[in-house]
Amino acid sequence: EIVMTQSPVILGVSPGERVTLSCMASQSVGRNVAWYQHKRGQAPRLLIYGASIRADGVPARFSGSGSGTGFTLSISSLQSEDFAVYFCLQYDNWNTFGQGTTLDIK
Amino acid sequence: QVHLAESGGGVVQPGRSLRLSCVGSGFSFSSYGMHWVRQAPGKGLEWVANISYGGINVFYGESVKGRFSISRDDSSNILYLQMNSLIPEDTAMYFCAKEGYFANFAYLHSWGQGTLVTVSS
Numbered sequence: 644e645i646v647m648t649q650s651p652v653i654l655g656v657s658p659g660e661r662v663t664l665s666c667m668a669s670q671s672v673g674r675n676v677a678w679y680q681h682k683r684g685q686a687p688r689l690l691i692y693g694a695s696i697r698a699d700g701v702p703a704r705f706s707g708s709g710s711g712t713g714f715t716l717s718i719s720s721l722q723s724e725d726f727a728v729y730f731c732l733q734y735d736n737w738n739t740f741g742q743g744t745t746l747d748i749k
Numbered sequence: 750q751v752h753l754a755e756s757g758g759g760v761v762q763p764g765r766s767l768r769l770s771c772v773g774s775g776f777s778f779s780s781y782g783m784h785w786v787r788q789a790p791g792k793g794l795e796w797v798a799n800i801s802y803g804g805i806n807v808f809y810g811e812s813v814k815g816r817f818s819i820s821r822d823d824s825s826n827i828l829y830l831q832m833n834s835l836i837p838e839d840t841a842m843y844f845c846a847k848e849g850y851f852a853n854f855a856y857l858h859s860w861g862q863g864t865l866v867t868v869s870s
Contacts, residue, residue: 689849738857
């Protein structure tokens with residue numbers, strides 16, 4: 644099973660800051676990584692697929708990059724609505740998820 | 750707009766059964782593969798099962814293989830998860846998800862809000 648390791652687990656940030664979240668795969672997954680935003684009580688929301696392709700309706704401040712085993716999700720200028728849990732998914736070989744990164748207000 | 754709505758969760762005793770449903774709308778349900786994913790309290794997400802469009806192929810995670818069964822009713826746009834021989838470790842929020850496709854791979858495109866299953870005596 645491919646293990647996806649996200650870091651950091653929790654990140655305290657202020658609105659307006661730029662943040663970069665990391666997801667590392669235990670073996671190469673090509674560019675078959677997606678990123679999601681999840682708020683309590685809501686459906687997870689697709690942000691990025693194919694490592695770097697923004698899903699429909701996702702603001703341009705969200706961007707993804709990486710290939711092989713290392714991936715990042717960046718948010719260029721945090722808005723209040725961006726405080727949530729973010730998780731990655733590799734779909735190259737079955738489906739496995741990262742443990743998630745919680746963005747908290749500093 | 751894609752909408753997925755899960756139902757059927759609740760509190761159930763160990764060893765008993767439960768069937769979850771997921772109604773899809775806003776898309777051509779029969780044309781997409783569908784998945785179940787779960788999240789135990791305080792834990793990360795775990796892929797549970799998926800069924801291809803047309804229902805020909807089904808796959809299960811190791812922890813539920815032989816106990817859970819995924820199926821679909823395309824005439825009613827409903828995805829099911831039949832859960833038998835439930836154990837406390839099955840306690841989780843269960844999400845259904847619709848596939849998206851890119852570069853010959855399927856990813857999880859849209860999700861429901863989930864339904865909570867608690868296995869406890």
